[in-house]
Amino acid sequence: MAIIKATKTPARPEPLSETSVLGWLRKNLFSSAFNTVLTVFTIYVIYLTVSGVYVWGYADATFVAETRRECYGNSLTGACWAGVIDWLDNIFYGRYPRDELWRINFGGLLLAFWMAPLWIARAKGKVLVGASVVVFYPFLAGYLFSGGDKGLFMQVMVSGAIVAFVINMANAIVGILKQESIAQFIIKRLGQANKADKKQRNLLIGLVAVGFGAAYLWQSSWTVEFVTWTKWGGLFLTLVISGIGIASALPGGIILALGRRSKLPVLRVLSTGFIEIFRSVPLITVLFMATTMFPLFMREGFVLNNLVLVIIAVVLFNACYMAETVRAGLQAIPKGQAEGAHTIGLGYWGTMGLIIMPQALKHMIPNIVGSFIGLLKDTTLVSIIGLFDILGMLRSISKDVPWLGLHKEPLIFGAILFFIICFAMSKYSRHLEVKLSAGSNH
Amino acid sequence: MKITSILTSLTAAAVMTTTGVTFASAESTLDIVKKRGNLRCQVGQPSPGYYNLDSEGNWYGLDVSVCQAVAAAIFGDKTKLEIQSVSSQARFTALANGESDLLSRTATWTMTRDTQLGIDFLATNFYDGQGFTVRKDSGITSAMELKGAKVCVTTGTTTELNLTDFSRQNDLGIQAVTFEDYNVRDDTYLNGGCDAVTGDKSSMAGNISSFPVPGDHMILPETLSKEPLASAVRHGDSQWSDIVRWSIFALINAEELGITQANVDDMKANSKDPNVLRMLGAEGNLSDGLGLESDWAYNIIKAVGNYGEIYEAYMGHGPQGIGIDRAGSLNALWTDGGLMYSPPMR
Numbered sequence: 001m002a003i004i005k006a007t008k009t010p011a012r013p014e015p016l017s018e019t020s021v022l023g024w025l026r027k028n029l030f031s032s033a034f035n036t037v038l039t040v041f042t043i044y045v046i047y048l049t050v051s052g053v054y055v056w057g058y059a060d061a062t063f064v065a066e067t068r069r070e071c072y073g074n075s076l077t078g079a080c081w082a083g084v085i086d087w088l089d090n091i092f093y094g095r096y097p098r099d100e101l102w103r104i105n106f107g108g109l110l111l112a113f114w115m116a117p118l119w120i121a122r123a124k125g126k127v128l129v130g131a132s133v134v135v136f137y138p139f140l141a142g143y144l145f146s147g148g149d150k151g152l153f154m155q156v157m158v159s160g161a162i163v164a165f166v167i168n169m170a171n172a173i174v175g176i177l178k179q180e181s182i183a184q185f186i187i188k189r190l191g192q193a194n195k196a197d198k199k200q201r202n203l204l205i206g207l208v209a210v211g212f213g214a215a216y217l218w219q220s221s222w223t224v225e226f227v228t229w230t231k232w233g234g235l236f237l238t239l240v241i242s243g244i245g246i247a248s249a250l251p252g253g254i255i256l257a258l259g260r261r262s263k264l265p266v267l268r269v270l271s272t273g274f275i276e277i278f279r280s281v282p283l284i285t286v287l288f289m290a291t292t293m294f295p296l297f298m299r300e301g302f303v304l305n306n307l308v309l310v311i312i313a314v315v316l317f318n319a320c321y322m323a324e325t326v327r328a329g330l331q332a333i334p335k336g337q338a339e340g341a342h343t344i345g346l347g348y349w350g351t352m353g354l355i356i357m358p359q360a361l362k363h364m365i366p367n368i369v370g371s372f373i374g375l376l377k378d379t380t381l382v383s384i385i386g387l388f389d390i391l392g393m394l395r396s397i398s399k400d401v402p403w404l405g406l407h408k409e410p411l412i413f414g415a416i417l418f419f420i421i422c423f424a425m426s427k428y429s430r431h432l433e434v435k436l437s438a439g440s441n442h
Numbered sequence: 443m444k445i446t447s448i449l450t451s452l453t454a455a456a457v458m459t460t461t462g463v464t465f466a467s468a469e470s471t472l473d474i475v476k477k478r479g480n481l482r483c484q485v486g487q488p489s490p491g492y493y494n495l496d497s498e499g500n501w502y503g504l505d506v507s508v509c510q511a512v513a514a515a516i517f518g519d520k521t522k523l524e525i526q527s528v529s530s531q532a533r534f535t536a537l538a539n540g541e542s543d544l545l546s547r548t549a550t551w552t553m554t555r556d557t558q559l560g561i562d563f564l565a566t567n568f569y570d571g572q573g574f575t576v577r578k579d580s581g582i583t584s585a586m587e588l589k590g591a592k593v594c595v596t597t598g599t600t601t602e603l604n605l606t607d608f609s610r611q612n613d614l615g616i617q618a619v620t621f622e623d624y625n626v627r628d629d630t631y632l633n634g635g636c637d638a639v640t641g642d643k644s645s646m647a648g649n650i651s652s653f654p655v656p657g658d659h660m661i662l663p664e665t666l667s668k669e670p671l672a673s674a675v676r677h678g679d680s681q682w683s684d685i686v687r688w689s690i691f692a693l694i695n696a697e698e699l700g701i702t703q704a705n706v707d708d709m710k711a712n713s714k715d716p717n718v719l720r721m722l723g724a725e726g727n728l729s730d731g732l733g734l735e736s737d738w739a740y741n742i743i744k745a746v747g748n749y750g751e752i753y754e755a756y757m758g759h760g761p762q763g764i765g766i767d768r769a770g771s772l773n774a775l776w777t778d779g780g781l782m783y784s785p786p787m788r
Contacts, residue, residue, distance in 0.1 A: 068652060076654045086497045095499030230524060231499070292532045295539045386487065386527040388495075396495050398625050399488035401762045405652030407625035 057412075067402040083403035084413045090393045091413075094233015100147075103224060104236050107141045114165060116172065123175035124182075129168055134247060136161035145240075148226035150219075159216040163208065166215075229307045233388035235417065241307075241389070242376040245314045249375065250368065252315065253322025258352065260327060271323070278320040284381050286313045291385050310382050318375050325367045329360035362436050369429035373422045390414060471675070471682035472516070472733055475543055480522045483509035484542035487527055490648040491757050491764045492548050492568075492671075501525045502762055505546040507752045508567055508673060508690060512544060514745035515689045515738040534559045537676060544675055544686055548642075550600070551672040562683055563672045565690040567749075568757070569772035569781055571665035572604050573643040575650060578660050580637065585664040592617045592636040594627045604667045605640050624649070638662075642669060644757065648764035685732050691784040692739040695721060696748035698775060698784065703747035710740055721787050728787060739787075749782065750775070 017023035029039040060078025062071040063085065071080035084091070093101055114133050117123035140161035143154055150158065171182040178185060186207065187193050187200050232240065259271030278286070290313040291306050333356050341351040361368075383392030394414045398407035475481055485493035485505055493503040510520035528536045537545045538560045548570075549555070551563040574593070576582045585608070595602050597620040609616035619636050621627035628649055631639045639646065643661055650659050673690060675683055696702075699718050701709050710722040720726040722743075723736035732738065746752060753773065757766050774780025 072654050090495065090497060090499055095495070098498065228524070230526070233499075288532065292535045292539070295541055296535075384529055385532065386529055388527070392487075393495075396488040399490050399494050400496055401490060401494060401648075401764060402497075404490055404648060404764070405625060405628060407623075 068404060068406050079409050080403075080406055081409055081413075083397055083400075083406040084409050086403070087393070087397050087400075087410070090234055090396075091390060091410075092235045094237055094388050094393060095231040096233070096236065097225075097227060097231065100225060100227060103144050103147075107144045110144075110165070111137060111141070114168060117168060117175070120172060120176065122179050123172045124180065125171060129171075132164040132168060136164045138244075138247075140165075144224065145232070146227055146229065147224040150223060155216065155220060158219050159212055162215040162219060163211045166211065167208070229305055232307065234393050235390045237307075237382075237387060238376070238379050238389045238391075241311055241314055241382065242372075242379045244311050245318050245375050245379070246372050248315045249318035249322045249371070252319030253324075253326050254357070256319055256323035257326035257330060260323065261330060275320045275323050278317055279324070283314075283317055283378055284384060286317055287381060287385050289313075306385075307387065310385070310387065314375070314379060318371065321371055321374075322368070325364055325371060326360070328367070329364035330356060332363055333360050362433075365429055365433050365436070369425060373425055376422065376425075377418065390417070471543055471679045472685065475516060479517075480524050481509065481513045481516060482524050482526055482541070482543045483512065484526045484528050484533065484536060484545045484547060485509070486530055486533065486547040489548060489645070491644060491766075493525075493527075494762075496762075502756065504568060504752055504756045505548070505673075507746045507756070508546045508693075509544065510746050511693060511742045512546075512686055512689045514741040515685065515692075515732075515734055518735065518737070518741045520745040534561055534674075537561055537674065540676070543682075544673060546673045548671045549674060551670045551674075555674075560677045561674045562677050563674045564683055564687040566670040566672045566781075567690055567693075568644065568671040570642045570644050570669035570671055571772075572601055572640060572667040572669065573646065573665055574662040575631075575639045575641075575646050575659055576637065576662060578658055582638070582662070585662045585666075586612060586614075588614055588616055588638060590615050590617070591638055592619055594619045594621060594631045594636040594639045596621050596624050596627055596641065600667070601641055608666050628653070640666070644764075644766055647766045651765045681733060685734065688732065688787075689738075689742060691787065692721065692742050693746070693749040693752065694775070694782050694784040695787050696739070696743050697750040697782075698777065701743055701748060702751060703743060703745075706740060706743045717786075717788070726788075 015023075017027065030036045056077065057079050060075040061081055062074040062078060063081050065071050065074065065080065065082035068080055068083060071078075071082060089098065089101070093104055096104060111133075114129075114137055117129050118126055123129075136157065139154065139157035143150065143158055167182060174180060174182050174185045180188075183204055186204070190203070192200055192203060256271050256275055259267045260275060262268050262271070287310060290309040294309060337355055337359065338351055341355040346354065380389060380391040382389050383395065386392075388396065391414065394410040395407070397403050397410045398405055485501070485503075488494045489503075491503060492505045493501060496502060506525065509523055509525060513523040514520040516522075526536070526542055528542070533545060533547065533549065534555070536542050545561070546567075548568075549563075550570075551566060555561065556563050574585050574588065582588065591614075593605060593616050595605050595618050602618060602620065605616065605618055608614070619630065621630065624641065624645075627639060627641075630636060632653060639649075641649075643665070646661060650656050650661070653659060673686055675686055696706075699715065699721065701718060701722070706722070709718050710724050713719055713722075713724075716725070720728055722740045723729060723738065727736070729736045729738050735741075747755075750768075753768055754760050754763065756763055757773075758768055759765055768774055768780075769778065772781045774782060776783040
């Protein structure tokens with residue numbers, strides 16, 4: 001008699017207590033008398049909170065009204081969202097002229113399209129796309145937002161940005177359809193694929209030059225109205241400050257971290273001193289110094305753009321924090337990696353750029369994103385020095401005569417907005433971690 | 443708060459030492475403003491009645507109107523103006539370091555500020571004073587009855603000091619409950635967290651009007667402090683001081699003479715009163731010493747109206763006003779028993 005069967009005995013179905021909802025409830029919520037009491041109590045607390053918020057925030061709330069008094073007329077205890085709705089333009093765009101709001105929206109859309117190829121697997125040349133965003137987009141957006149007469153430099157940069165954007169879009173489309181870069185596509189179409197590399201390159205440069213000329217001529221035919229920075233505000237200003245902060249904090253941090261680990265004493269001392277000084281003072285002090293003390297040392301009547309001062313302060317401050325994050329990441333890479341790189345003949349930059357940094361940055365993603373989220377929230381401090389960022393605007397609603405004293409609703413609205421933005425960032429960082437560590441087993 | 447207060451004193455000290463050097467060879471402020479093409483006028487973070495943002499992003503309020511009046515006097519155009527919103531910690535520094543041309547915000551004119559900060563106060567545009575708000579059903583009718591009461595107050599201002607002084611002088615044993623934000627202060631009071639609120643009477647009047655049932659609350663008659671809110675400029679440019687001072691006087695004088703935004707053209711063309719004609723530049727040479735056009739005062743009234751109109755619009759019962767009665771207060775014209783008085787313009 002065979003004890004061992006040739007076929008596997010089919011698994012018995014799971015017991016009902018493991019699969020049904022009731023079973024799950026029993027196992028997790030009502031497993032003992034104490035847990036049952038706890039569950040009932042918790043459900044009651046949740047019910048109280050949710051129903052309270054629902055009644056205040058929706059059932060009793062007023063969405064359409066001219067003044068807060070009207071809200072009171074509707075309900076003395078409900079929320080008055082009408083004030084927030086009335087102020088939406090201020091909250092999102094600040095005091096930006098209402099006829100020109102399309103410029104901000106357009107700038108945002110442009111950025112989204114520009115960056116989109118980075119997420120499309122089939123698009124080629126992602127590094128170039130990323131570089132073009134950093135090099136060209138700020139100038140195009142900067143001109144779009146502030147407007148006025150274009151200087152020669154601005155004209156060149158704007159034309160460059162237009163060319164880069166068009167090439168980028170064409171590249172993405174070609175990538176999606178044919179899975180090749182725009183350069184390869186054009187060369188093939190023109191039947192030059194078998195020509196020498198140098199000839200191909202000259203041809204491409206020629207095409208770009210022609211495109212640049214056309215863009216230059218086109219952009220010189222229009223200008224947009226000048227909008228002074230004091231009219232910038234709301235979420236737009238918050239995103240501008242933190243966007244520039246985020247884009248420059250990482251490169252700045254990498255440079256400072258490498259400086260601090262450098263073998264050159266001057267470089268090391270300078271980097272360390274810089275990091276320690278900026279890390280040891282609160283951001284609000286740096287902001288105050290930048291906006292009120294700095295002008296004292298300048299020539300009289302010379303008023304610097306407060307926004308620029310604030311951005312510089314935010315960038316320096318965050319670069320220092322980032323430097324320590326990066327240094328921690330670098331420290332975590334075993335020495336053997338650098339030695340291995342040296343043995344195959346890589347120099348300092350080769351070792352850093354190809355071996356150490358890619359590994360270190362992967363480890364640092366959670367910390368880096370943590371800093372970015374912190375930075376985004378820290379920028380609300382600029383409302384204290386008189387810039388009307390999103391927090392400044394939210395707080396001003398309670399001072400506007402029709403909405404006098406309305407302060408809870410705007411802050412709750414702001415909290416929801418911030419949650420959405422920060423949660424999205426955090427989710428994206430998780431996605432990035434998973435994607436980057438797909439090849440490794442941790 | 444501590445860091446900011448240290449910063450304030452630090453910057454003030456720095457200003458004191460550097461301004462002497464910085465502004466010794468100064469171009470006149472009027473020239474700088476004219477060259478720049480706009481007036482930089484400093485207000486604070488929005489405060490009902492004085493300077494607020496509306497939902498379109500425009501500034502309005504009593505102090506904003508003073509800014510507009512000065513801009514109109516210089517350029518004949520009230521929009522040639524950049525309103526700077528500066529936190530109260532940095533307000534005098536921002537004026538002294540040349541960032542602002544003019545400070546027109548709720549700054550109390552005190553001797554220390556006038557004499558030690560390198561700035562000059564010019565003319566009061568609002569007389570305020572600290573008082574108490576209580577619930578009507580509490581039965582309290584005088585501040586002297588607040589024995590042992592819990593009083594809500596915002597921290598870090600002279601308001602808190604005045605309250606302590608008042609309590610000590612009258613042996614009331616008032617218990618101060620302090621807040622950073624006045625909205626939270628008011629919410630606490632409304633929810634029964636304290637028996638009374640103390641603050642500047644004007645701003646409390648505004649706050650009461652935003653309470654669910656304004657009629658349930660009242661301001662007690664006592665006034666704890668003198669708060670003359672005045673405009674200020676940097677020390678040492680008398681011509682610029684004259685321009686700002688007389689722009690404010692022009693607002694008050696116009697009310698006294700019965701010139702309004704609506705009738706200013708008519709008055710200039712048809713008035714028989716030499717005072718009116720002199721002021722509006724139809725005759726005489728009033729503007730010579732100021733370095734402005736002869737129709738400077740006309741431009742002011744045309745742009746913003748007279749003091750009474752401005753008061754009604756933002757402090758009184760206009761659509762954007764916070765509803766403080768003017769009759770019988772210190773802010774009435776001197777002819778009505780108030781303190782608003784302009785030296786003669788002749």
